[in-house]
Amino acid sequence: MKAINKIMGAVLALGALAAATPALAEYPERPVRVVVTTVPGPLDAFARVVVKQVSEKLKQPFIVDNRAGAGGNVGADIVAKAPADGYTILFALDTTLTVNPSLYDKMPFDVNKDLAIISVPVTYSQMLAVGPNVKANSLADLVQLAKTQKMSYASGGNGSPSHLTMAAFLATAGLDMTHVPYKGTGASVVDVMGGQVDSVFAVVSGIWPQAKAGKLKPLAVSGNVRSPSAPDVPTVAELGYPGFNASFAYVIAAPANTPKEILQLLTREVQAAMASKEVQDLDHQADYSPTGLSPEASATWIRDMRKRWSEVITKAKISAN
Template identity: 35%
Template sequence: MKPIRRLFAYLAVLAALSPIPALAAEYPDKPVTLIVTFPPGGGTDLLARLIGTELQKNWKQTVVVENRAGASGNIGAQAVARSPADGYTLLMVNSSFAVNPSVFRKLPFDPKADFTPVINVAYVPSVFLVPPDSPFQTLKEALAVAKAGRQVTFGSCGNGTPQHLAGEMLAVDSHVKLQHVPYRGCGPALTDLLGQQVSMAIVTASSAMPYITSGKARALAVTSKARSPFLPAVPTVAEEGHPGYELDQWHGFLAPAHTPKAVVDKLNADIAAIVQSKEIKERMTQLLYVTASDSPEAFKKLVWEDIDRFGQLTAKMGLKLD
């Protein structure tokens, strides 16, 4: 073999054996953007900023958190789906991402084909809240009023959000009509609850806790399978007469489809180390999140199964949005 051919053969073998470690070692060598699908101040945004700050410290590289709210997260998701698959634009989402394919008639992206799951970082239940002077002392009482034909409204964090689905699931299971009032985030829903513009609000526990502890709102039930360790006196929806009812909200990171495995694995390892660190774990606990650090494969299984599960639920409800 001629020397020049031997050189090319050697380089080809070397490239075949080592491109992934080299890529992982170089990443990130420029700013990384975390796109959040909801407005600033909400739970998803708080988690993205908390983790983004730590990534910036550890990487010694700029990490920008960019809020692209609207259409229950679809606007931000579309932006990431169309971004280069290089790990420099990531999507921070919650369970709304898995609800949207079944409630919106048309999405500008394919939730399974256009994304690569990276890691799930946290779970949080949602809470049914009422103003402190509400006549409803329990969830059963609110449903009894609805069964009697009187209007009971519930505000949610937006169309197609887990909180929206939580209210619709309860209505279907109770055989009653609950009037949904969507908001652009949990914050606005809470504002109108305090102003008594809606009978109830369904928001994340992390958003609700300051209002509960200050006495500005009362919690009727949580949507998790078991009682929240942060609200031990508040019953689950299942305990209020709806066996099998469960809807926890997860939060995690996605990358564009075809992002190199080495980059996905590095992101997973670096974010998992942050979430499991004592300081960040304590901070997330204060925000009422149960921490998680799934592998990319485990998170993919969770997201894909939730897309299918919510599809079955919304088909049963006949729930569709334009």
């Protein structure tokens, strides 16, 4: 009887394996749609170089479809409502999942239930800089100025990483500055260089070349480690604000209920792509820090950052309007 039970168990196991294997063995058998939640720019460039590696390995086109709008909500909603078959995947700024739930009165999808997280592949910091005519050569100088006179800061828009980072710093330092939002970080940096606005937090790759040219004065970086591109610029935490860490990330996800085998395959291929020279070169150029996080750890990172930014948004009374 025991022998029969063992045989039956083996048969059932083989049957289950056979049932699961075809979906994985056939995937992908047609092109995969890659929804990128921004217009062409840093996220788009990152997505394209990663999916190029994945496409070559899996021998199917991975076609980028830029769907910007509502802080990434438009593109993320498309993926959240797509068939859970692995043929639609998402590349988004983490803020779509970590910031938007507190920024928007109503989300078009459930950030906790409608997406399966594949990876938070890289994080990146913001660099704080002031215009050349601002009389501050250090973070301490800027803080002192802000205590004695009206100061302004630019951002890429309400709820953007540059806005959130400065809001978090001002709350930490007990300061107040006038916020000047722009439609994009590039324009905000230009006006700080021109003296129309005093300061800005922006991605390192957007600040550092201008700083080296003498058009901006870099004061600090927002992450918990110094920038590989600008190792002489200290972190905010090093400059008297221990524990300060404003890091952002990219997120790769698929619709919830996508077959586990397909998610595992995509996870492996993304990890392999991250180890490629082409992606590593881009990471170095763009000042991205690869995380090596598993899907589970990536989901935890997103939940933790959602809680952190909710506190900042509430305290600073930031809205999407």
